[in-house]
Amino acid sequence: HNFLCRRLTERVNELVHTENVYVERLRHVVEDYMPNMRRTDISPYFRALEADIFGNIEKIFRFHSEEFLPALRDCENDLRKLGQCFRHYEKRFNMYVMYSRNNKRATRLVFEHKQFFQGIQLELGDRLDLSSYLLEPVQRLPRYKLFLADLVKTYSNYENERSETESRISKLSVDSDETGGSNGESSDSDETPLESLKLAKTTVECVLTAVDEIMALENITDCPLYLNLLHQGRLLRQNEFYVMDTARRRRQLMRVFLFDKIVLITLVYRKQPRVEYFIYKDDIPVDDLGITAKEHDQHKFTIWYKKRNLKSYKLETSDPAIRNAWVEGITSLLWEQAMQKKELLLQQRNKRISMVSMNSEESAESERNDDKYNSLRGVPGEVKRLGITDKKVRRTTWYCE
Missing domain, CATH: 2.30.29.30 (Pleckstrin-homology domain (PH domain)/Phosphotyrosine-binding domain (PTB))
Structure with missing residues (x-):
């Protein structure tokens, strides 16, 4: 148990430490390399390449330095909260999809103009070249997955041993009744640390799948x-x-x-x-x-x-699993499509019925109005034939005065 406790603590500390290093490397790109692309003494051609080379790396840096890293530090002693932290920022991780899509073009541009960027590297006294820094965000998500997978494995082993010895980890608040959800939602109050870590791993895997898909489209x-x-x-x-x-x-x-x-x-x-x-x-x-x-x-x-x-x-x-998944996927799509078409037809049918009903009501109202002005019964005021006052004649057209 002491070994597993140390292992969990070491892995969480390593996650926070590598996050610090990652943020500092992103800061170096944003605060040192990017301003060099805006200098007035360089060619306008290179200044125009800034967006193509750096993409949304500045947004990624702001997110990690201002939100995600502080949140990780708050979770160092709470495994369940750590897992919920990844899920809380799931939508923000989607910015990696667009960055990965742009990275292939960025790497090619840096290679094509390597003399220019090597000059900036020498000015900054950098050991790593720009391509290495631009690769950092691409590598970060797979590292999160490895960290979480190791935490899930280690904690699973811990739970197996705890079920035999009924001991607890003292340095990490791992029992669900000792920790609260990251969002304060009651729906997470019964979630165990292991469940939280597994869901966090699934969250990162979904983002990685989206990255792989967008790269395939490229x-x-x-x-x-x-x-x-x-x-x-x-x-x-x-x-x-x-x-x-x-x-x-x-x-x-x-x-x-x-x-x-x-x-x-x-x-x-x-x-x-x-x-x-x-x-x-x-x-x-x-x-x-x-x-x-x-x-x-x-x-x-x-x-x-x-x-x-x-x-x-x-x-x-x-x-066979691939074949069955495709058959099921296509069948589900066609079924959803059929239901949507059926719903659309019902809406159109109801709309036609409603219009016919409205037209019928308007027609009935029009007939009642015609009766009102073409009958002596119920017509207020004096009713007379136009141009004839005293003679009793058969009335054919009536006006209301």
């Missing part, structure tokens, strides 16, 4: 001009399949992306073992998507155009 080439991938809704899943175009009878390795609005099919091109690109092949709007999946075949399914039955793709994978 590697898709040759998309048609009409197809903006950032406007196709959520990227729900992506996997590699052996895809057969039934029209051409060709079987190729392809990366397939499932968005809210389209299924995107791309050819996989690997330039190097770790460098891969996806070349646009085709896309099927979910509005026109159909799927055929046979229960006895756990490795294949077919997607096709509803409006063009001759065009279809047969997808094959060696992993």
Whole structure:
């Protein structure tokens, strides 16, 4: 128990220490490198590169220095509060998605103009080059995941031993009745430290998944001009399949992306073992998507155009779990779409009924008004035929005076 207690304490202290180092390195970029890009004695071309190279790193620095680091310091002695801290700032971590998307371009620009940036590095007396500093935010999220995974593992071992010895960790307030939620919400009052740490790890993993997805989109080439991938809704899943175009009878390795609005099919091109690109092949709007999946075949399914039955793709994978996840995902999308269309049709039908009802009421009211002015009964005042006062004649047209 003493060993596990020390291990937990060391890992939390290490997390806070590395966060301090991280903030100082971001500060160095924001306060030293970025002002050098604004100097009047350098080319306007380099001044214009500031946004492309640094992206939103200043916002990331402000967030960590002013909010996240102080919050971590407050959680050093409270594991449950530590886990809740990560979840509290979940939306703020999304700024890493846009930074990661820009980092590839930034790294290329720094490499293309390395002499210029090496000059700044020498002026600052820096041991690390700018590319190393720009890589820090990209590496920080995976490190959070490793820290949290180690805390979850260590605390799980502690709980297993505690169940046998009924001892407690003295340096960290780990019992749920000794610590409060980070937001003061009653819904978290019964949450254990282990549950809190696991949820924090899941939070970081979700952000990392979003980063991986946006980076994959950056590697898709040759998309048609009409197809903006950032406007196709959520990227729900992506996997590699052996895809057969039934029209051409060709079987190729392809990366397939499932968005809210389209299924995107791309050819996989690997330039190097770790460098891969996806070349646009085709896309099927979910509005026109159909799927055929046979229960006895756990490795294949077919997607096709509803409006063009001759065009279809047969997808094959060696992993039944991937196949089943795709079939379930597409089926759910189509079901949601059908329910939305049904709801829309009901709304349109109710609107038509309402309009017909209103027209009927207006027509009835109009008829009542006509009766009022074309009948002697119930008409106030003197009623007479225009131009005739005394003669008793058959009245055909009436006016109200």
